[in-house]
Amino acid sequence: MALYLCLPLLAVLLQPVLCLYNCSSDYARTPDSSDLVVECGTSMINLEINLCTAQWAGFNATDLALNGNHNNIACQGSVNTSVNPPVIRYQLPVNDSQDNSCRQSLQIVDEKPDPNGPFSSFSVIQSVIIRGFIDSPSSELGLISYSTDLYYHFSCRYPLEYLMNNTQITASSVSVATSENNGSFIDTLTMSVFNDSNYNYPLVVPSTGLEMRTKVYVQVKAVNLTGNFYVLLDHCFGTPTPYNMSQSEQYNFFTGCTTASKTTVTSNGVSKVAQFNFEAFRFVQHRDQAKSSIYLHCILRLCEPSKCQQILGACSNQRRKRSLSPGVENSGSATISLGPLYTAAEATPNAANYSNSMTSGCDGHDITGLIVPLLSCWVLVAGLF
Known part of the structure; x- marks a missing residue:
């Protein structure tokens, strides 16, 4: 009976994976920024991606990886079905050392302080900005493509x-x-x-x-x-x-x-x-x-x-x-x-x-x-x- 219910979805949306995790039809859509949650921790950046919308686009959790490292299992996420909707979770250390196999972009920038803040007497202050992304493998080579690729960009800004x-x-x-x-x-x-x-x-x-x-x-x-x-x-x-x-x-x-x-x-x-x-x-x-x-x-x-x-x-x-x-x-x-x-x-x-x-x-x-x-x-x- 469950298989029978999935067949119409397969015929209409061509996304049978929605049945695997009992995803609501509300997530039968193209992924957008609301599907990405980022927590900027002091030692670890935690990320969550809506699994239902990713699968509706035709991708499983194993297809997505941190910073393009698709051949590194450590850079793949883990599926959590205890929440609704289910999510893919990732963790990225807040450093750019060689030990971090999913390394990201870490940049220290000079900025102007808030003229009304406690550091208004400073001419320049600094912050560290960490940027990264989670993406799916490139669908095709060439000039154009008719398939959907996923690309989730994130950044964390830490004042110094x-x-x-x-x-x-x-x-x-x-x-x-x-x-x-x-x-x-x-x-x-x-x-x-x-x-x-x-x-x-x-x-x-x-x-x-x-x-x-x-x-x-x-x-x-x-x-x-x-x-x-x-x-x-x-x-x-x-x-x-x-x-x-x-x-x-x-x-x-x-x-x-x-x-x-x-x-x-x-x-x-x-x-x-x-x-x-x-x-x-x-x-x-x-x-x-x-x-x-x-x-x-x-x-x-x-x-x-x-x-x-x-x-x-x-x-x-x-x-x-x-x-x-x-x-x-x-x-x-x-x-x-x-x-x-x-x-x-x-x-x-x-x-x-x-x-x-x-x-x-x-x-x-x-x-x-x-x-x-x-x-x-x-x-x-x-x-x-």
């Missing part, structure tokens, strides 16, 4: 600049993630604070707050991120209140090649981990408060290793173009924040191996270092000043 902002912490670390329909690397970034130079022991702030000049070790790390990019800190600063675009009171730990006297950048732009430290301080405006708060912020970028080295090398030459300079925001940037930390008001500072007097702000050792996504940390300094 991020502003991570105003996430409050009371323990040792924080991880901030922002979801964007276009795809984003932001959820691979974490910021943590430690009390030791080896970054082994998370910083625990006592209820009375940290002692003045206590060293605070900050680590920005990218996890589960494609190997194409390093973390480069560009500009880190502190504010007495959570970050906003109109913030006028801020203390710069470092900007580009310039580092404050009591701030030390120990690792930057050479791996997926960037590290720096500073001495706990207070904002003068908190002199009538038992605790002083500091929100730490860093603008950071993800850059190719060679590009990171190019930017870092500019510090040595002191010839940095604005579009490449650390300390200048790029579009696609994100902000991350840490805080509050509490600093106790004691007369004797607790900063080891430092004899310099403390000014109103957080200084640091000069060091050649560049920093890019924006991270923020709120530090509370205890005591009346």
